Amino acid sequence: MASDSAPVVVALAARDTHALRHQVLRPHQTLADCAYPGDEVQGAHHAGVRLGMPEAPLVAIGSIAPEADPSGHAVLGDWRIRGMAVHPDHRGARHGRRVLDALVAHARDAGGAVPWCNARERALRFYERAGFRTYGERFDIAGIGPHFVMARVLPPRPKAPELRTARLRLVPLRAADAELTFDALSDPALYAFLAESPRTRAAHEAVTRRMARGISPRDDATWLNWLVLDREGPPSAESFAGTCQLTLPDGDMPTLGYAVVRDRWGRGYAREASAAVLRFLAETLGAPAVEATHDVRNVPSPRVLEGLGFRFVETRPDTDDPSGEAVERRYMLDAEGLRALGRTI
Ligand SMILES: CC(C)(COP(=O)(O)OP(=O)(O)OC[C@H]1O[C@@H](n2cnc3c(N)ncnc32)[C@H](O)[C@@H]1OP(=O)(O)O)[C@@H](O)C(=O)NCCC(=O)NCCS
Structure with missing residues (x-):
């Protein structure tokens, strides 16, 4: 199934993410359960990777929206990443990273400073490679498994003066x-x-x-x-x-x-x-x-x-x-x- 077409990062509507969310993240739930709270809040952004444009199938998706970290572990966490998923046939090809970079860039441009997520334990390394670190203890989400709060503190960026x-x-x-x-x-x-x-x-x-x-x-x-x-x-x-x-x-x-x-x-x-x-x-x-x-x-x-x-x-x-x-x-x-x-x- 893997394709040689060049990956293109695209902005998506929330509903475009449902099929892959369902397949990769929530196969035991209904498609309707794959609409998350926060998907439509002001500032929310959904991104994906297609192999070739414009109508090629999505191979990776992810979402980000303004939301503070309620656990208080990532104390300043201000933008929450959710629904990171890569089609099983296309893992390890940096598509996940492409989506994650696009989500972080969106939050940064909207004034965000600390993107965070509840990361599945199996995905820790993926987030670590992108500069995230764990905060607090491991915790369980029923039916899904062990998680950590992870966050990345974005460094301030100086501007070019005249x-x-x-x-x-x-x-x-x-x-x-x-x-x-x-x-x-x-x-x-x-x-x-x-x-x-x-x-x-x-x-x-x-x-x-x-x-x-x-x-x-x-x-x-x-x-x-x-x-x-x-x-x-x-x-x-x-x-x-x-x-x-x-x-x-x-x-x-x-x-x-x-x-x-x-x-x-x-x-x-x-x-x-x-x-x-x-x-x-x-x-x-x-x-x-x-x-x-x-x-x-x-x-x-x-x-x-x-x-x-x-x-x-x-x-x-x-x-x-x-x-x-x-x-x-x-x-x-x-x-x-x-x-x-x-x-x-
Ligand atoms: C986690 C997931 C999104 C990663 O996407 P991906 O496209 O396979 O990952 P990438 O190819 O972009 O990997 C980027 C980096 O992370 C590393 N990485 C990714 N998954 C890894 C893993 N399971 N173990 C170790 N390293 C991993 C890669 O080696 C790569 O490292 P590099 O920067 O040194 O090259 C994908 O595997 C997935 O959908 N998993 C199932 C759903 C899931 O767990 N989602 C996360 C919910 S919190």
């Missing part, structure tokens, strides 16, 4: 900016040394929307993205000079990224914009170090990094490159380098 340099203004990227950045960022010259190719307009809009959200889809990293502008006034295709990006993975080193549109190359914009972003990283976010990588064939990029005080660390295969042939250089700027940046640039 930054200024002598010649440039860095404004936080918005989803609507896809329109004004599309032409310049479709330039094949920008992709000469990247694993990706220029994107279709629809793909560019989707990527811009994800980046503007400021949080990775799995909620395990902060993404800060700026438009670099070299004219005053609202962002426009004419003032758009490039992008700057900080990726802050939870528990790992931040990474700097930048791109300059082709007709602005050679003006020192990458260095000037990056210096402002790095000062913000050091002074406001208190990061002790930052790294950056570039393809070995990209000649200008190391000059930008070395001009900022980065030190070469290693040459290694580029794991993002599907051909497996690309090689990248990794650079690092330590605390001392970040402090020096504040004084010199």
Whole structure:
């Protein structure tokens, strides 16, 4: 029964979840029992995975709604996950995780801070892999079996502020900016040394929307993205000079990224914009170090990094490159380098 079609995460109506809830979670009850209290409360969200669109059968489902944890174990638990179920023929293919990530993202965007659930004992590891932990003692739910309250405390995510340099203004990227950045960022010259190719307009809009959200889809990293502008006034295709990006993975080193549109190359914009972003990283976010990588064939990029005080660390295969042939250089700027940046640039 397993299909090779690409999994697509979709939003569902509550009733769309009933058949799979019945089959996987409540086979001994009626289909009507598979409507849960809370399914229709304001803010409730139901998500699923289909293999191929639009009418392929659902292989995974889950639901989330605002509800405090009544046990008080996950004291701050504010959004409850229910009805996580994956069709038996499709387990272990990350469909459950896709649904769970979509539910947590929904709660986060609605202001939630601590998604929680009553987890079946057999599903503990699944939730642990997604950053949840148990609170309190094991307890039994009649007819279903042993459970634990599990919750995940979502870390606060800083936002990108507007930054200024002598010649440039860095404004936080918005989803609507896809329109004004599309032409310049479709330039094949920008992709000469990247694993990706220029994107279709629809793909560019989707990527811009994800980046503007400021949080990775799995909620395990902060993404800060700026438009670099070299004219005053609202962002426009004419003032758009490039992008700057900080990726802050939870528990790992931040990474700097930048791109300059082709007709602005050679003006020192990458260095000037990056210096402002790095000062913000050091002074406001208190990061002790930052790294950056570039393809070995990209000649200008190391000059930008070395001009900022980065030190070469290693040459290694580029794991993002599907051909497996690309090689990248990794650079690092330590605390001392970040402090020096504040004084010199
Ligand atoms: C629990 C369930 C939703 C998991 O869905 P899934 O699609 O099979 O899980 P995924 O493939 O997304 O697994 C994500 C991670 O969890 C781990 N995981 C999932 N189920 C696991 C299990 N039973 N034991 C150990 N690890 C497990 C996976 O190995 C994977 O780990 P990784 O991040 O290291 O790769 C699914 O097995 C299911 O429907 N079970 C029956 C109903 C149920 O118990 N629902 C939960 C009610 S609280």
